[in-house]
Amino acid sequence: MEIIKVGVLGVGRGQSFIAGLTPDVGMELVAICDTWEERLNTVGEKHPSVSTYTDYDEFLKHDMDAVVLANFFHEHAPFAIKALKAGKHVMSETSCNGTMAEGVELCRAVEESGKIYMLAENYPYSKFNQEMRRVYQTGEIGEVTYAEGEYNDPMPVHDRVAISAGINHWRNWIPSTYYCTHALAPLMYITDTMPVKINGFSIAMPENEAMTARRSDPGSVIVCRMDNGAVFRIFGLVLPGHSNWYRVHGKRGAMEIGRAPGYFGDGKVRVWHDPWDLKEGEEENRVYDPEWPENAELANKAGHGGGDFWTNFHFSNAIRSGEQPFLDVYRGVAMSSVGILAWRSALEDGTPLDLPDFRDEASRKAFEDDHWGPWPTDDGPGEAPPSILGFTEPTEEGLANSRKIWDDLGYKGE
Numbered sequence: 263m264e265i266i267k268v269g270v271l272g273v274g275r276g277q278s279f280i281a282g283l284t285p286d287v288g289m290e291l292v293a294i295c296d297t298w299e300e301r302l303n304t305v306g307e308k309h310p311s312v313s314t315y316t317d318y319d320e321f322l323k324h325d326m327d328a329v330v331l332a333n334f335f336h337e338h339a340p341f342a343i344k345a346l347k348a349g350k351h352v353m354s355e356t357s358c359n360g361t362m363a364e365g366v367e368l369c370r371a372v373e374e375s376g377k378i379y380m381l382a383e384n385y386p387y388s389k390f391n392q393e394m395r396r397v398y399q400t401g402e403i404g405e406v407t408y409a410e411g412e413y414n415d416p417m418p419v420h421d422r423v424a425i426s427a428g429i430n431h432w433r434n435w436i437p438s439t440y441y442c443t444h445a446l447a448p449l450m451y452i453t454d455t456m457p458v459k460i461n462g463f464s465i466a467m468p469e470n471e472a473m474t475a476r477r478s479d480p481g482s483v484i485v486c487r488m489d490n491g492a493v494f495r496i497f498g499l500v501l502p503g504h505s506n507w508y509r510v511h512g513k514r515g516a517m518e519i520g521r522a523p524g525y526f527g528d529g530k531v532r533v534w535h536d537p538w539d540l541k542e543g544e545e546e547n548r549v550y551d552p553e554w555p556e557n558a559e560l561a562n563k564a565g566h567g568g569g570d571f572w573t574n575f576h577f578s579n580a581i582r583s584g585e586q587p588f589l590d591v592y593r594g595v596a597m598s599s600v601g602i603l604a605w606r607s608a609l610e611d612g613t614p615l616d617l618p619d620f621r622d623e624a625s626r627k628a629f630e631d632d633h634w635g636p637w638p639t640d641d642g643p644g645e646a647p648p649s650i651l652g653f654t655e656p657t658e659e660g661l662a663n664s665r666k667i668w669d670d671l672g673y674k675g676e
């Protein structure tokens with residue numbers, strides 16, 4: 263098995279990939295790139311055989327087969343397109359595209375390059391979500407009619423500020439609907455359905471952000487109509503009360519993971535049927551600890567409940583086989599675009615909006631010039647506010663507290 267040489271852009275979250283790109287998944291880390299030199303050098307010192315770059319164009323010239331993009335949340339698409347054009351396979355952190363136009367451009371770039379593109383969504387690959395996909399595929403609960411996905415991950419003020427260094431850092435501006443893929447991707451993976459229509463609702467709570475530099479709302483609910491007619495409810499993002507949880511109803515039963523304290527609840531899977539609907543040999547209600555389908559030892563060592571192992575594993579396998587992975591550009595761009603359109607909908611308190619079929623040039627073409635977004639770097643006429651309350655400003659205390667924390671981190675920017 264020839265080792266795949268990989269470079270990583272962004273050494274915050276990128277460090278999880280740096281740790282996981284090993285011969286266990288047939289990969290080797292050869293280069294890292296970050297403009298934050300202090301951070302880059304600290305990570306580089308731990309990996310003396312790996313080349314370090316502060317310039318992405320120079321980094322792309324390094325002898326490598328693939329790049330992993332863990333740079334700013336809303337800036338992945340231009341970097342992915344450059345890498346594809348340079349002949350590299352790409353695995354990108356969420357979100358794939360910061361605007362609808364970028365989504366269209368990215369799909370076209372992948373098609374033209376013939377390279378592998380994968381969204382590095384790790385939540386579908388937790389043990390219980392892989393098990394729910396397996397059960398779903400047996401047909402035991404029938405075709406999905408309704409599903410719920412929740413990724414609501416609050417943290418203490420200090421920790422939230424520490425991961426958002428800079429007044430214009432993406433975490434301080436990101437609208438509440440944009441980070442929807444941790445909640446939505448597992449449901450799409452379990453049921454193999456695609457979103458076609460979106461309603462978004464945002465929940466503002468400025469007092470929660472008073473000691474931070476955040477301008478955006480902490481919570482949202484997105485309602486997605488799926489391509490088989492099912493309805494999915496997606497909930498997040500940092501409202502008080504942690505929840506990472508999934509439930510799927512089908513035409514003859516349902517399944518969910520156990521609600522309980524802990525990051526992933528109790529991690530158990532529950533499958534149930536109504537008593538009048540039981541087939542011979544089926545149980546009315548069963549609750550059990552799921553098993554990994556394979557590679558248990560490697561998955562148990564990896565972050566995010568093992569999910570971080572599986573993204574590398576599937577990316578590596580896709581490159582070797584030449585076949586696009588399940589989390590391909592079309593699914594990645596569709597779920598990223600759910601967050602964008604849900605924000606447009608939320609600003610009108612829930613107007614329904616159609617999502618294009620990104621596999622179809624005629625359908626996606628309507629969005630090729632749609633550069634609408636909330637990011638301050640794209641400031642211009644029609645720019646979207648980051649909150650349903652409008653263009654809110656951080657409080658003086660929040661800014662002072664944030665600057666102190668950023669200073670302690672060695673952050674030198676604004």
Ligand SMILES: NC(=O)c1ccc[n+]([C@@H]2O[C@H](COP(=O)([O-])OP(=O)(O)OC[C@H]3O[C@@H](n4cnc5c(N)ncnc54)[C@H](O)[C@@H]3O)[C@@H](O)[C@H]2O)c1
Nearest residue numbers: 272273274275276295296297298332333334335355356357
């Ligand atoms: N899947 C998960 O579980 C998970 C967890 C955390 C973060 N993420 C995702 O990973 C991505 C990064 O998150 P993060 O928390 O590390 O964010 P971050 O903002 O802390 O880190 C991004 C890094 O990229 C660097 N960078 C940005 N632009 C650059 C450029 N042009 N050239 C070189 N370096 C550049 C920044 O200096 C920074 O160090 C985001 O998309 C986030 O959503 C995913």
